[in-house]
Amino acid sequence: MEDKEKKNVQLRNAALDYHSDYPAGKIEVVPSKPHGTQRDLSLAYSPGVAEPCMEIYKDAGKAYDYTSKGNLVAVISNGTAVLGLGDIGADASKPVMEGKGLLFKIFADINVFDIEINEKDPDKFIDVVKSIAPTFGGINLEDIKAPEAFYIEKRLKEELPIPLMHDDQHGTAIISAAALLNALEIAGKKIEEAKVVVNGAGAAAVSCSKLYLSLGLKKENLIMCDSKGVINTKRTGLTEEKVFFISNTEADTLEEVISDADVFVGLSKANVLTPDMLKSMSKNPIVFALANPNPEIDYNLAIKTRKDVIMATGRSDFPNQVNNVLGFPYIFRGALDVRATGINEEMKLAAVHALADLSKEPVPEMVLMAYNLKSLNFGKDYFIPKPFDNRLITRVSMAVAKAAMDSGVARKHIEDWEEYELLLLNRMGRDEKLLRAFQNRARLDPKRVVLSNAEEFAVLKAAQILEEEGIAKPVLLGWKEEIKAAMKKYGIELDAPIVDPSDKSQEINRQKYEDYLWKKGSRQGITKYKAKRFVSQRDYFGPLMVEMGDADALLIGYAKSYKSTLKPIETVVDKNKDDQVLAGMVMLLAEGKTPIFLCDTSVNEETTAQNLVDITRMADKAVRSLSVEPRIAMLSIENFYNRAEVSKKVAEAVAILHRDHPEIIVDGEMQADTALDPERLKNYSFSKLTDQPANVLIFPDQVSAKITYKTLRGLKMAQMVGPVLLGLDKPVHVMQMNSSVREIVNLATLAVIDAQSKQ
Numbered sequence: 001m002e003d004k005e006k007k008n009v010q011l012r013n014a015a016l017d018y019h020s021d022y023p024a025g026k027i028e029v030v031p032s033k034p035h036g037t038q039r040d041l042s043l044a045y046s047p048g049v050a051e052p053c054m055e056i057y058k059d060a061g062k063a064y065d066y067t068s069k070g071n072l073v074a075v076i077s078n079g080t081a082v083l084g085l086g087d088i089g090a091d092a093s094k095p096v097m098e099g100k101g102l103l104f105k106i107f108a109d110i111n112v113f114d115i116e117i118n119e120k121d122p123d124k125f126i127d128v129v130k131s132i133a134p135t136f137g138g139i140n141l142e143d144i145k146a147p148e149a150f151y152i153e154k155r156l157k158e159e160l161p162i163p164l165m166h167d168d169q170h171g172t173a174i175i176s177a178a179a180l181l182n183a184l185e186i187a188g189k190k191i192e193e194a195k196v197v198v199n200g201a202g203a204a205a206v207s208c209s210k211l212y213l214s215l216g217l218k219k220e221n222l223i224m225c226d227s228k229g230v231i232n233t234k235r236t237g238l239t240e241e242k243v244f245f246i247s248n249t250e251a252d253t254l255e256e257v258i259s260d261a262d263v264f265v266g267l268s269k270a271n272v273l274t275p276d277m278l279k280s281m282s283k284n285p286i287v288f289a290l291a292n293p294n295p296e297i298d299y300n301l302a303i304k305t306r307k308d309v310i311m312a313t314g315r316s317d318f319p320n321q322v323n324n325v326l327g328f329p330y331i332f333r334g335a336l337d338v339r340a341t342g343i344n345e346e347m348k349l350a351a352v353h354a355l356a357d358l359s360k361e362p363v364p365e366m367v368l369m370a371y372n373l374k375s376l377n378f379g380k381d382y383f384i385p386k387p388f389d390n391r392l393i394t395r396v397s398m399a400v401a402k403a404a405m406d407s408g409v410a411r412k413h414i415e416d417w418e419e420y421e422l423l424l425l426n427r428m429g430r431d432e433k434l435l436r437a438f439q440n441r442a443r444l445d446p447k448r449v450v451l452s453n454a455e456e457f458a459v460l461k462a463a464q465i466l467e468e469e470g471i472a473k474p475v476l477l478g479w480k481e482e483i484k485a486a487m488k489k490y491g492i493e494l495d496a497p498i499v500d501p502s503d504k505s506q507e508i509n510r511q512k513y514e515d516y517l518w519k520k521g522s523r524q525g526i527t528k529y530k531a532k533r534f535v536s537q538r539d540y541f542g543p544l545m546v547e548m549g550d551a552d553a554l555l556i557g558y559a560k561s562y563k564s565t566l567k568p569i570e571t572v573v574d575k576n577k578d579d580q581v582l583a584g585m586v587m588l589l590a591e592g593k594t595p596i597f598l599c600d601t602s603v604n605e606e607t608t609a610q611n612l613v614d615i616t617r618m619a620d621k622a623v624r625s626l627s628v629e630p631r632i633a634m635l636s637i638e639n640f641y642n643r644a645e646v647s648k649k650v651a652e653a654v655a656i657l658h659r660d661h662p663e664i665i666v667d668g669e670m671q672a673d674t675a676l677d678p679e680r681l682k683n684y685s686f687s688k689l690t691d692q693p694a695n696v697l698i699f700p701d702q703v704s705a706k707i708t709y710k711t712l713r714g715l716k717m718a719q720m721v722g723p724v725l726l727g728l729d730k731p732v733h734v735m736q737m738n739s740s741v742r743e744i745v746n747l748a749t750l751a752v753i754d755a756q757s758k759q
C-alpha cells in the first residue's frame, strides 16, 4: 500500500474509532444546577419550576434569565450540501453537526443542540425551524445547498428576532475575506485591481464573492464558475444569485479564465484546479482551495508547482486553514452576549477586520506550544490566525458585540469592556487545551524520561503513550524479567530500553555511580560499602542516571511513600543554586476554570516565613515557565488580620516578598475562598491581587496543602498534574502512590519541558 493510501486508511479507522468510542458521538447534555436532594428537585422541577414558567409567560424576554436559552444555539441542517460530500441526507449529516456543537463549546463555551431535519422543501423546512426557534438564543444553519439556502436564510432572518446565520455562506465569507486582505498584502497587490476567479457558485461562493465586492473588489474583475463552467452571458436558466455574477466574457472554462488571474477561490469540489492552470496564474498567485475534506488542489502539489504560491486550504493539517471554525463560535458569542436581534453586515465586517488584524500581531507562546512551532510570523505561511489561538474569543467576540451595539441591533449593552473581556477569558480556562499545549511543547524535543516501577501496568501504559505520542523517550527502570512479564501479561508493545540496576549489563554504570555517590554522600553517612549496596537499588540508580547525564528526567515513587523516595533524591541530585528549599507543586485543572497551582504539597512539614518566601519565588518561576502569568495568594485562616500564629508567619513572608520581590504579584495572608473569588477580593482593594483571583496558592505548610489537594483528587473535581518537585537542578519527580496512567503521562510531559529548558 502506498504511504498516502496507508495514511488514509489509518485516518479512516481512527476517525471511526473516535466516534464510536463509548459514549458514541461527540456531545452530551450536562445539568448545570445542583440536583442531589429532594429540595433541589422541587426547585428544578415541580412544584418550583412553575414559577419561572409564569414569569416567562408574562414576559417572554425573561426566558434569558430563567433558562439556558441565552447560551444555546441550534445547529440545523437538512444534509443537502454536507462539506464537499454533497446531498448525503439529514441522518448522515449528524456527525458534522455534532462536530460543530463540539467546536462551539470548546472555543466559545456555547451549548448546542444539533438538529437534523429530514425536509428538502424550503417552505416546510422554514416552518420546522420557526416552530422550534423559541428554544434557542441563536440559530446556525449548516450545509444546506444553494439556491435553497439563500431563500431559507433570507426568510428566517426576516421572521426570527435572534442571531441567525447560514455559516457556509457568511462564516466562510468572513474568514476568507480576512485571509484575502492579508494574502493580497503579502503578494503586494490591491483588492481594487486584483483579478479573482471564484470556482463554485453555491452558498459559500456567492456569499464570499459579495463580501469581497463590499471590501473593494471590482465586479468586472470577478469571474465565477459553477459545475458547467464560467457564468457568462451565453448561459441560460441561471438562478437569481448566479445572474448577479454573469461576466462579460466569451471564455467558458476555468482553464481559460484562470490564466493571469491573481486569486483563485475554490468553494466547489476536490481536485479541479490542475497544476497547469496554477502555472498560468499571475505572479505570487493566491490560491484558496477551500473544498472539504479535499481541496481543489492538494496543498503539497500546489507548493511544488509554484514556489511563489500563497496558499490556504480548509484543512487543519496545512498552514493557513481558512475554515469557518475561526468565526462562528466567536460571532455567535458576541451576538448572544448583547442579545442581538440578528447578525448584520456591520457585525460581519467587524469580524473580518478583527481576524485580519490579529494575524499581524506577535503570536503568544501558548499558541506556538499548541502547534509545535518555534515561531510564527505574518507572511506566506501565516496570514490567518490558528484555530487554537486563545485570543480569538476576545478579539472577534468583542468586535462583533461592539458592532451590534453601534449598529443598533443589541438588546443588551455592555458597559464595562474590561469586565467583559475577563468574562470571556474565564469561559476558556479549559484543562485539555493547556495539556495539549504542554504535550506539543514536549514533542518538539522529546527527552529521555526514566520511569521507575516499570513493571506496574499504569507505568507501562504511560510509557507506551509517551512513546507513541512522541512526548518522551521512555526508559524503563526495574527488574528486567518482571517488566518483560508485565509487558506480556498486559499486551503492551514498547521499544523503550529496560534498565535493570542489578543486571550484569549495568556493571560499568554501577561502578561509575558508586564512586560518585560515595564522594558526594561521604559527609551524609554514605560509606563505600553503603554506596556499593545502594547503586543496585532503583531508588538511587534512577536519580544517579539523571544526575550523571545518562537520562534527562526521572519519575519515581509509584509504590512507595513520598518521604522514603525523596531521601535518595536529596542525597544524589544537586539543588538548584538559587533555591534554598525543595517543594512540591500540583497543578489543578478543573473543567471551565483557569489552572490553579498549589504549593508546597509534598516536602516541608514545618515552615518559617523565609521558607515561604523561598517557596513562593520557586512557584512564581515554575508557573511562569509554563507560560502562565502567576497571581499568588499566601493562604492562612484569616484575611489580612494576623491574630493566629500561622497568619503572623504568612504575613511576615508577604512583607518580605513585597520588600525584596516587588515584581511578584503576591498578597496575603488570606483564606482560599477569598483568593479565588473576585467578588470577595473587592473587599480588600489595597491587595495586590485587586479584583482578579489568584492562580497560585501557597499554603502555610505541606500538611494543609496535601490535605487540600488529596481531598480535591478524591472528589474527582479536577485533574491533577504533579506534584512537580521544585528546587532541584534536574527534573526528578516523585509520583503519587498509585498514580493513574493519565497522571503519569502529564507529569512526564512537564518533566520533558523542564528538561528542555535545562539543556
Ligand SMILES: NC(=O)C1=CN([C@@H]2O[C@H](COP(=O)(O)OP(=O)(O)OC[C@H]3O[C@@H](n4cnc5c(N)ncnc54)[C@H](OP(=O)(O)O)[C@@H]3O)[C@@H](O)[C@H]2O)C=CC1
Pocket: 080, 081, 082, 083, 084, 085, 143, 144, 145, 146, 167, 168, 169, 172, 199, 200, 201, 202, 203, 204, 205, 225, 226, 227, 228, 266, 267, 268, 269, 272, 290, 291, 292, 293, 313, 314, 322, 323, 324, 325
Ligand atoms: N473552508 C470552509 O470554511 C468552507 C468550505 N466549504 C466548501 O465549499 C464547497 C461548497 O459548499 P457549499 O457552497 O455549501 O455547497 P453548495 O452545494 O451550495 O455549492 C456547491 C457549488 O459547487 C459547484 N461545483 C460543483 N462541482 C464543480 C466543479 N467541478 N467546478 C466548479 N463548480 C463546481 C456547484 O455548481 P452548480 O451550481 O452548477 O451545482 C455549486 O455551485 C464544499 O466543498 C464545502 O466543503 C463550504 C463552507 C465553508
Ligand SMILES: CC(=O)C(=O)O
Pocket: 082, 083, 084, 143, 167, 168, 291, 292, 314, 323, 324, 325
Ligand atoms: C467547513 C464547512 O462548513 C464546510 O466545509 O461545509
Ligand SMILES: [Mg+2]
Pocket: 083, 142, 143, 167, 168
Ligand atoms: Mg459547512
